[in-house]
Amino acid sequence: MGATVGLVVVSHSRALARAAVELAQEMLHGNEIHIAIAAGLDDTRFGTDAAQIVDAITAADHGVGVVVLMDLGSAVLSAELALELLDDGARDRVVLCPAPLVEGLIVAAVAAGGGADLKEVAAEAARALAGKIGQLGPAPTIPGPDGPRDADLTGSFVVINPHGLHARPAARLVQEVRRHDAHAFIRNRSLASRWVDAHSLSGIATLGVRTGDEVEVRVSGSEATETLAGILALAARHFDEPLTGATLAPPEAPSQPIGASLGLGIGPARSARLAPIALQDGPAEDPALEWRRLGNAIAVVRRAISQLRTRTAREVGEAEASIFDAHQLLLDDSALLDDVHARIDDGESAVPAWSAVVRDLAAEFAALPDPYMRARAEDVAAVGDQVLRAMLPGSASAETGTGVLIAADLTPAQAAELDPARVAAVLLSFGSPHAHSVILLRAKGIPVIVGAGSAVLSIPDGTTVAVDATHGEFVVDPPDEVEQDFRARIATLAQRRHMAHARAAEPAVTRDGVTVPVGANIGSADDARSAAACGADFAGLVRTEFLFLGRREAPDADEQMAVYSRIAETLEGQRITVRTLDAGGDKPLEFLPTTAEANPFLGVRGIRLSLAHPDLLAEQLMAVARLAHETPVSVMFPMISTLDELFAARRLLDDAIGRTGRPRPRGLHVGMMVEVPAAALKAAAFARHVDFFSIGTNDLTQYALAADRTNDSVAAIGDPFDPALLHLVRAICRGAAGHASVSVCGEFAGDERAAGLLIGLGVDALSVTPPAIPATKQAVRAVDSREAVTLADEMLSADSAAAVRERLHE
């Protein structure tokens, strides 16, 4: 290939960039040119990164220059940053071209392929819209943030997420908007707020949208229709957030010490010594240099956050890791960067400019009325500080030692780094139970007290501190007898945990010799590893939704088969129970827009949704039918209420088996979840048509007691210890007798107090979250199955859940 002008495609989406390049290459008719892509944070996540753009420019530059084409918003800002990061010589050969991405790329590719020089290629690309304009007329004017224009499309939605449009739903909204070529502005109509750019996370978050607020949207541009439809669909799906946010965050901010992550811990006080950031900085240099300095720091922090996100997803969980997505978006926030840019252009140096803009933004959050939103000020400040520390050498955070960690507050990044083996507890003088750092610590099982008061900051390092986070209490330098009592309680807990872990891989056998298999509930491929490490005897529930949620298209049979067989392999060939897609209700699917329902939990959910889309279920059953030839598999259908539903699902399974062209796999067991009281009471009729029942106590409880499982206000009513639920379990076991086995896979199975009760009622197996397996097995080992029958009989005539608990406590 001779030296031709190189092209770089900068896009939020890697898939989009690749497709655009393929399209352009179609036009080249064999002429080869250098095209490099800098798009997406990875294959699936949207975003742009200046460092990636620098690499792409370097790859595309063969001495005669590079034309860079960008999609929109932060792609342009990142490209500008990248330009600043290049050496002077290389920078002079680069043109950032304002042409629209697809049209510009095609025209530029043809010009470059024909041997045009840098200027010609850039000029050709810049004229790329001429043909379309000739045909369709000029584009409508672009609206500013002052108010809707006639050409705008408008819409509105009411936010019902428990914490309003907080960081995670707002991040989903920004991601949705950034996927399209459109200008989108939103405002909080309930507060008659100003309009803000919907590409900007910080802008959206400062609208203070709380649950119940109405949000107005207006959109213009070539993909206005798709953008508006996408936003409204996302809003209808509650921004892909389960409406149980309250479980991640307790309801009120602390006015006194409160236990924000339960447990006990004792050890020497260790202050988290974070050197305060000294903002003194030399005089401002040339704005281009200052901008480059900031760009470098942002690139460093972006990489650090990305690594931390990966680690957190692996070690803690995907939901907790997603906290860092909002941090990444802040680094990419056009409104924030525009403000900093303006200050730098006015002669300020990067450090004070960044610091001032971040401080203002944090102050806006801190002034919001909702405590959960207010806690987001900490996230803004944390990311801001990370960038400042990256610009100011020598101000990096200090290592913390073993013991009780004491700090004013922690950033999510610091919390993610803490090792539960070294940190006995965390005492925060301020802090909020809603803070992302605290959410992370809860997930790691580290006891935390927030709002402990500023006096704790003067506890000298090394002083013994005993923390009872369960009761929101701590004792500094406890008297001997208190310390001994604390240590004894912690030792007993640790010993029980240790013993349970040591025996985790052994089967769980009751005192009188009945083996009760204890399986794992798996909600991601990572969970399978954790299940294996925790001694799972089988996978009693593979919640396959994780493969379907948040996707634009359903996974096909091949993809599903690959994931299920990886789970089975991780569990070394133990039986896995694949539950067919259980969507609808609180788990909407992006690719299956459903009509709004007044009572989604009583609507088209579970098997009802699958039978309404038989192709979807057929594809999943195909994966199961093929997998069952390789490894022991059980398949079960969720939320069955009638025999007709079970028959219809079984017919689709038989069809799938027929389509494999192979005989029925011998190891394939077929079952159903019992989650609807009607199914429990008809258990005998169902039992003749299944190999097993799996009782979903989470749903069975909510339906039996008419207590929405996502509504904290009725949580006390939806109590699985209620004798009514015990009667239903007994009915299921009686109906199953002689035909089908019975396991329990709802959360009740993981409550150590429930093991004897369930065994006594006739349950054969239990399936629980992986970390609960060792303790559940220990609970089984303490049971005598004959005594358990007597106990269960007694409990069936109890008056209330409280009476059942009390009796079990005895």
Ligand code: PEP
């Ligand atoms: C249940 O309802 O108990 C159950 C295990 O299913 P899910 O929690 O996934 O609805």
Ligand code: MG
């Ligand atoms: Mg359920």
